[in-house]
Amino acid sequence: MSTLTDTFRRNGASIPLLVTAALLVIMFAAGSVQYEGFFSGQVLVNLLIDNAFLLVVAIGMTFVILTGGIDLSVGAMLALSTMVAAWLVEQHNWPPLLVIPLVLLIGTASGTLMGWIIHTFEIQPFIVTLAGMFLARGLCYTISTESISITDPTFVSIAQTRLSLPGGLFISPSVIIALLVLLAAFIVLHRTRLGRNVYALGGNEQSALLMGLPVARTKIAVYAISGFCSALGGVLLTFYMLSGYGLHAVGLELDAIAATVIGGTLLTGGSGFVLGTALGVMVLGLIQTVISFQGTLSSWWTRIVIGGLLLVFILLQRLSTGRRRA
Amino acid sequence: MAGPPTTDRSLTTEVGADRRPVLELRGVRKEFPGVVALDGVDLRLFPGEVHALMGENGAGKSTLIKVLTGVHPSDGGSVTLAGEDVHISGPLQAQQTGISTVYQEVNLCPNLSVAENILIGREPRRFGMIHWPELRRRARELVRDLDLDIDVSAPLSSCSLAVQQLVAIVRAVDISAKVLILDEPTSSLDRDEVRQLFTVMGRLRDQGVAILFVTHFLDQVYDICDRVTILRNGRLEGEYAIGDLTRVQLVQRMIGGELAELDVLSDASRAEAAEAAAGEPFLRAGALARRGSIAPFDLDIHVGEVVGLAGLLGSGRTEAARLLFGADQSDEGTITVNGEPAALRTPRAAIAHKIAFCSENRKAEGLVGELTVRENLVLALQAARGWARPLSRSKQDELARHWISALDIRPASPETQIRNLSGGNQQKVLLARWLLTDPRLLILDEPTRGIDVGAKAEIQKLVQRLSGEGMSVLFISAELEEVLRLSHRVGVLRDHRMVATLTNDGTLTPERIMATIATGAQK
Known part of the structure; x- marks a missing residue:
């Protein structure tokens, strides 16, 4: 724990993170006071169950944003992953144990390719991943324009598995996978050279180059990681939805970016924490939960609240970095 | 045209005949399309010396450093490091062979801690994971080795620029301690910070590091350097022990000895100027200053008068002009135009007062x-x-x-x-x-730089004609002859301070201006 607080202090970027944590507590407390049945451990755990795929995608996004880049292709990559998985499993009867690694490989490979293009041709990540987004979305429809339901017993049994926790709570296997990814990301970012190079790259790319750091390798790696995370997110979504569909996760890239930013990562790169991203995902999930408990509001209010929050957090970032530089 | 290279005497006395250079460049040549940036430049760095690299703007200093650090490949000549021929292909490889560079703009990551900035890429690891306590311990040790007091766990962005520069030096020295190039490290430091930097440099020299120190500040050269290599127009002017050169000689060698005969200002023009000078000035700057760019200065520019600004590059010539045009805002002082106070806060306001500014950077x-x-x-x-x-x-x-x-x-x-x-x-x-x-006042910042002789003469003639027609001109140039030929009065700048305003009464010579630049007559 001392390493953790130390890490926060050294980076001096913990203010937005603390704000997010406080926000989470306040929202949960307010919901508990307002609505009957809100104050329960299962409501919190459900946040994880419902948003495990988003958490994984947002973790990948955090790597990219920490370098100062952006990956707009994650939602489309996720949809493509659900599509490829459903198509191979259902229409070609491939075994899930082969399909899942294959899907992860496709995601990683396309992330690597985009990273390579971004680095080699010095093109804005925005443009390259936008192209990747259209490409992946389009590929979904070449497989099928319809939703493909998954009836494969392995997928179905994973989807239905519930693991009991003490206190009568239960979680899904996806939650465990997402938490493992979170742990791995934390270790990579804070305890490995790759992770530190990610931060250095986001701090000042020119400096990183002159300091002799492997800029090319790091840059390509973050897009590969993001590609892997979107594919894994896709696999988790098939466990959740039991279908592959080209219209899955439309706009998810924006949710992932929002979660990352609300979690305290600077959009300009170099500062932020992957644990903050997890809090950011929880905040987004909690907004949805509150609105569903409220009952009369349309679900689009989720978007409105997220938009408002995002604005507040970006202003907060601006103010806190402005003060540090002054 | 180049002066004789170092006499053997200075070398034997200064570095000792038995010592061999750690880094030796011979006949380095670098061409860019249409320009020979370096032609036959030699440079010798001995272990345990601080060696100044000096030269006017465009003399080839930065090109030479870029060749040394592998940013530009050289087109000819040889580089020998510790007796072996080396080929430097890039900044990383230069570091690995033992040449580290600290640039004017600190090339570190502001978001990381001091300790990480020192050791990133070489972090101590245990079981494949970064060993944070060990990393901080080593960083603390390295900082202490140079007698510095820096909190290594603080983020770099919380440190002053001077401390950041020192951190960059600590990093550079830890990577390779043979040759350290400091590219204008002092230009944005204050006096105490410079002193701290010099203490560190002295310590490294004692440890046997060869330091190449690039600066525009003459005082600093005399404070810390042992020897100096002077470049002029991409050629080697000479290598000297610093004790063998007076400041005036140094400036002379940087600027060049060819002081062509001058077109003297016509007596009529001088009489007119004297007449104008008796009246109210068109523009008067009173104690005008901007922190970090120029100390308070007074300047009058009369109607039809050409006022020259002389000084080495970086002495504050352009900064002074930018204040008068409102391109930068002054912190203190006043500007009066035609006897009335004028707030020239933006170029727009200056233009409204009939002031025009031709920037030295035409392209940008x-x-x-x-x-x-x-x-x-x-x-x-x-x-x-x-x-x-x-x-x-x-x-x-x-x-x-x-x-x-x-x-x-x-x-x-x-x-x-x-x-x-x-x-x-x-x-x-x-x-x-x-x-x-x-315009009533035309500010010309290096209007003749980088253009051929014919065009230069035409522009000079034009300035004379305009002044004859009653336009005031502020003329900035690195070429003293040119400043003298055109100006009725010359303001001399040195280390961001206007040290003198000399009247061009026929007795003013480039030597006198040089002496003022070198010593700061009114200091």
């Missing part, structure tokens, strides 16, 4: 390369009129024709894209652009 700040000569010409006038009152095309054509012939701009076609013109002709277009707004 002045001309729009994709537009034609005509379009570039009318830009400032159009801006002054406001977009609601566009100039008619026929008026534009008339103006373009008039100024193209008045200034003999070639090719004499208004519709040529300006990037296809030579430097001299571009400069004329820039001048014409401001002249057609009919």
